[in-house]
Amino acid sequence: MSSTDHDDTRGAVHAPAVAAVPGDTMRAAVAHRFGGPDVVAVERMPRPTPRDGEILVRVHAASVSIADHRVRSRDVPRGLRIPTMFALGMMRPRHPVLGMDAAGVVAQVGAGATGFAPGDRVLLLRGARFGCHAEYTTIAAEGAVTRIPDGVSFRDAAAVPFGFATADAFLEAGGIGPGQRVLVNGASGAVGSAAVQLAKLRGATVTAVTSAGNAELVRDLGADRVIDYAREDFAAGGAEYDAVVECVGNAPHARSVRALRPGGVLLLVIADLAAMLGSKLRPTRDGIRRIQDVGAITGSQLARLIELAATGVIRPVIDRVYDLDAIREAHEYVDTGRKRGNVLITLGD
Numbered sequence: 233m234s235s236t237d238h239d240d241t242r243g244a245v246h247a248p249a250v251a252a253v254p255g256d257t258m259r260a261a262v263a264h265r266f267g268g269p270d271v272v273a274v275e276r277m278p279r280p281t282p283r284d285g286e287i288l289v290r291v292h293a294a295s296v297s298i299a300d301h302r303v304r305s306r307d308v309p310r311g312l313r314i315p316t317m318f319a320l321g322m323m324r325p326r327h328p329v330l331g332m333d334a335a336g337v338v339a340q341v342g343a344g345a346t347g348f349a350p351g352d353r354v355l356l357l358r359g360a361r362f363g364c365h366a367e368y369t370t371i372a373a374e375g376a377v378t379r380i381p382d383g384v385s386f387r388d389a390a391a392v393p394f395g396f397a398t399a400d401a402f403l404e405a406g407g408i409g410p411g412q413r414v415l416v417n418g419a420s421g422a423v424g425s426a427a428v429q430l431a432k433l434r435g436a437t438v439t440a441v442t443s444a445g446n447a448e449l450v451r452d453l454g455a456d457r458v459i460d461y462a463r464e465d466f467a468a469g470g471a472e473y474d475a476v477v478e479c480v481g482n483a484p485h486a487r488s489v490r491a492l493r494p495g496g497v498l499l500l501v502i503a504d505l506a507a508m509l510g511s512k513l514r515p516t517r518d519g520i521r522r523i524q525d526v527g528a529i530t531g532s533q534l535a536r537l538i539e540l541a542a543t544g545v546i547r548p549v550i551d552r553v554y555d556l557d558a559i560r561e562a563h564e565y566v567d568t569g570r571k572r573g574n575v576l577i578t579l580g581d
């Protein structure tokens with residue numbers, strides 16, 4: 233098998249010496265058409281050049297996320313196929329190189345970019361601009377990028393941006409705080425495993441909805457109570473929660489709202505068109521709020537999160553790690569919808 237179990241190489245603390253960036257090409261995982269994992273192939277392509285204000289990063293690890301699956305296969309929530317057509321590409325992928333986030337080493341600093349130097353170990357989130365499943369990527373120095381503290385491996389760092397930054401933004405937008413009762417639907421995924429930990433950190437009591445096989449994992453992450461979705465409907469108990477974090481897409485509005493107490497908040501990490509419109513247009517009972525948009529992720533937010541990882545306060549969950557050459561296998565596994573936390577690819581670490 234080309235995947236490896238998670239090998240948390242915390243010894244990888246020193247940045248490799250920075251050589252001049254060799255040649256002007258790089259290897260990348262490229263998808264020229266929409267479809268299954270077989271549309272992705274490793275190719276040589278032009279290496280990006282940092283524009284003014286940007287840095288060039290030699291990627292060592294990157295996550296293969298559900299977002300890569302969605303964009304590659306156009307598997308978007310119901311009703312969003314047409315609204316997302318322009319962003320994803322009409323006839324072929326607008327972003328042939330997938331990968332929203334990465335951890336690596338600054339290889340070059342573009343004109344006017346400040347705060348980083350060649351050799352700095354960094355983690356970054358390009359988000360919907362993708363482009364991280366490649367040996368090199370760029371990011372605005374003032375954007376979602378920060379240094380990786382000593383003692384944190386590229387792998388652990390690469391498992392922070394997608395899940396933790398998303399969960400953090402939603403919990404912050406929902407004002408989650410001490411004493412609140414929070415339910416996380418889909419608690420064993422990249423976002424859910426982060427939401428459980430960050431909600432606990434905020435002093436909430438957390439109920440995690442997952443399958444029986446992942447009950448131990450989410451308990452280890454801090455969940456106070458676990459609901460096996462195959463045996464129990466989380467909404468059956470009535471209005472029990474101050475917040476529902478919806479990370480699966482199977483908890484329609486009416487069901488989630490039934491589980492919320494007056495004044496509670498529904499955090500729609502994933503929503504179909506009906507839920508999106510409903511959250512904007514439909515009035516709620518009892519002052520229940522619905523949040524589906526969060527602001528752009530910032531470098532300082534990533535800095536706060538990676539510091540929490542460095543000090544062991546939060547734990548990035550890494551399920552499988554593949555070489556870049558096994559990118560199709562990585563996509564196949566992510567496509568199952570059953571990954572625990574994060575799936576990573578490595579590129580030369």
Ligand SMILES: NC(=O)c1ccc[n+]([C@@H]2O[C@H](COP(=O)([O-])OP(=O)(O)OC[C@H]3O[C@@H](n4cnc5c(N)ncnc54)[C@H](OP(=O)(O)O)[C@@H]3O)[C@@H](O)[C@H]2O)c1
Nearest residue numbers: 298398418420421422423424443446479501502569570571
């Ligand atoms: N709004 C945003 O900015 C944003 C950002 C990131 C992600 N997202 C969205 O958030 C969602 C979650 O992302 P993710 O990365 O966490 O996904 P993921 O890692 O692929 O989620 C996989 C997990 O989902 C669990 N799951 C599957 N069916 C379930 C069910 N019926 N009930 C409870 N858990 C179930 C699986 O656990 P079992 O094996 O135990 O079933 C598995 O561990 C995605 O739809 C993604 O598109 C949105």
